[in-house]
Amino acid sequence: MSFDYDLFVIGGGSGGVRAARIAASEHGARVGLAEESRMGGTCVIRGCVPKKLMVFAAQAGLMEAEMRGYGWCDATAGRFDWQVFREKLDAELRRLELIYRAALQKAGVTIHDQRARLVGHHEVELADGTRLSARHILIAAGGRPAKIGVPGEELAMVSDDLFLMDALPKKMLLVGGGFIACEFSTIMAGLGVETVQVYRGDAVLRGFDREARDMATLQLSQVGVDLRLGPTPTLLERAGEGVRVSFDDGSAEAFDSVLFATGRTPYTAGLGLETTEVRLKPNGAIEVDEWSQTSVPSIFAVGDVTDRVNLTPVAIREGHAFADTVFGARPRTVDHSLVAAAVYLRPHELGTVGLTEEQAKARGPVDVYSTVFRPMRSMFAGSDARVMMKLLVDPATDKVLGCHIFGPEAGEMIQLAAIPIGMGATKAQFDATIAVHPTAAEELVTMRHPSRRHEGLGG
Numbered sequence: 294m295s296f297d298y299d300l301f302v303i304g305g306g307s308g309g310v311r312a313a314r315i316a317a318s319e320h321g322a323r324v325g326l327a328e329e330s331r332m333g334g335t336c337v338i339r340g341c342v343p344k345k346l347m348v349f350a351a352q353a354g355l356m357e358a359e360m361r362g363y364g365w366c367d368a369t370a371g372r373f374d375w376q377v378f379r380e381k382l383d384a385e386l387r388r389l390e391l392i393y394r395a396a397l398q399k400a401g402v403t404i405h406d407q408r409a410r411l412v413g414h415h416e417v418e419l420a421d422g423t424r425l426s427a428r429h430i431l432i433a434a435g436g437r438p439a440k441i442g443v444p445g446e447e448l449a450m451v452s453d454d455l456f457l458m459d460a461l462p463k464k465m466l467l468v469g470g471g472f473i474a475c476e477f478s479t480i481m482a483g484l485g486v487e488t489v490q491v492y493r494g495d496a497v498l499r500g501f502d503r504e505a506r507d508m509a510t511l512q513l514s515q516v517g518v519d520l521r522l523g524p525t526p527t528l529l530e531r532a533g534e535g536v537r538v539s540f541d542d543g544s545a546e547a548f549d550s551v552l553f554a555t556g557r558t559p560y561t562a563g564l565g566l567e568t569t570e571v572r573l574k575p576n577g578a579i580e581v582d583e584w585s586q587t588s589v590p591s592i593f594a595v596g597d598v599t600d601r602v603n604l605t606p607v608a609i610r611e612g613h614a615f616a617d618t619v620f621g622a623r624p625r626t627v628d629h630s631l632v633a634a635a636v637y638l639r640p641h642e643l644g645t646v647g648l649t650e651e652q653a654k655a656r657g658p659v660d661v662y663s664t665v666f667r668p669m670r671s672m673f674a675g676s677d678a679r680v681m682m683k684l685l686v687d688p689a690t691d692k693v694l695g696c697h698i699f700g701p702e703a704g705e706m707i708q709l710a711a712i713p714i715g716m717g718a719t720k721a722q723f724d725a726t727i728a729v730h731p732t733a734a735e736e737l738v739t740m741r742h743p744s745r746r747h748e749g750l751g752g
């Protein structure tokens with residue numbers, strides 16, 4: 294049977310673009326790709342990239358305070374102009390979008406700027422009614438922000454909307470305690486917005502190392518976020534130009550705008566999956582094996598739509614491995630076990646790789662090498678901000694099982710720490726490395742004695 298394409302990709306985000314490009318340019322496949330929105334997907338257009346630029350924009354106040362501590366008596370951050378920033382941001386995103394598009398075109402991929410849905414195991418239908426056949430179909434449709442199902446929540450924004458605001462709100466409520474809520478609370482407070490964050494748990498960033506979570510929770514309050522642990526919204530109502538929010542503790546308060554950062558769900562709605570035998574997980578994510586293959590042999594899926602590790606570099610790796618396996622005769626899978634990640638808070642970020650102390654303890658005996666200290670940079674400036682470095686070591690093998698860093702540029706540090714840890718480095722090998730002095734990171738190679746040992750579950 295002859296097909297219009299060897300591969301048809303649904304979704305022009307990180308995973309889909311990489312898979313399409315590699316399949317076409319390196320393995321000679323005839324590839325079509327459909328994207329209903331802007332090329333680049335969540336990360337480039339409404340996620341990681343614009344968010345990180347906002348993090349940089351929002352640190353001026355902290356830098357001002359630090360520089361005053363260094364003798365710049367008149368240091369002042371001045372006035373932030375959202376319009377100026379927005380225009381620059383829009384231009385940058387347009388530039389990046391064009392780069393993605395050009396890379397696909399150069400690889401010979403045919404781009405369809407419209408929505409596509411499956412109409413069979415080898416066929417898709419575009420929004421204009423065109424039907425196209427393909428030997429293989431890759432679903433890389435990503436995820437969508439999820440709200441929590443309370444009345445009036447349509448009055449609230451989700452993260453996609455943040456980059457399109459016409460003006461900054463004076464007072465904003467952020468709901469949630471995950472990556473997005475914590476990063477945007479830090480950003481909004483840094484940009485001068487009166488920022489309230491509500492989170493139902495007792496410390497933000499559930500799932501991360503508990504000691505790091507406690508430090509992040511404390512830091513949010515220290516940078517001016519009014520962090521309220523416990524309450525959850527129950528009702529949102531329009532109040533003039535703003536929104537009045539009622540909470541489950543009986544309180545109510547008005548805000549200029551509200552953001553729900555309460556997780557993301559796989560974007561499978563309307564994909565036509567009911568016309569196929571593709572199996573879904575209970576949360577709606579597409580079920581795949583280690584080759585990213587679904588229950589239908591001709592259909593594969595990568596990235597957030599599969600809800601494995603929902604991070605851009607993981608989707609890229611999955612897309613690349615899929616293309617090499619199916620079109621390059623170079624079969625390879627992706628190891629999801631040791632993926633480093635960072636939460637971009639200010640002044641200190643959180644970088645993490647491997648097991649948390651809680652997970653390591655549940656696994657068996659573990660030595661915890663941990664240090665919390667005031668780094669010279671902020672101490673001199675008069676700040677009380679603390680850094681944490683932690684290594685979790687298996688006492689039987691001396692292998693480093695996990696590393697958690699709460700400090701300036703922890704995202705940069707954890708990237709490097711992830712290399713030896715991924716290679717199976719031992720604590721002795723960390724110790725054999727001579728320190729770079731004076732840095733905060735040198736603590737990673739100078740912690741000689743464990744702060745504590747857990748004997749295993751319940752130890």
Ligand code: NDP
Binds near residue numbers: 441472555
């Ligand atoms: P997360 O899953 O990280 O956090 C969701 C938050 O919403 C949690 O605090 C959760 O609470 C809370 N929540 C969920 N349901 C309810 C509810 N019904 N009522 C009250 N609170 C609720 O999702 P995000 O939206 O922050 O981020 C989505 C994903 O995007 C992340 O998982 C990550 O993969 C990715 N991302 C990565 C970034 C990075 O790498 N730096 C940055 C931003 C996003 P609880 O913990 O109690 O369940």
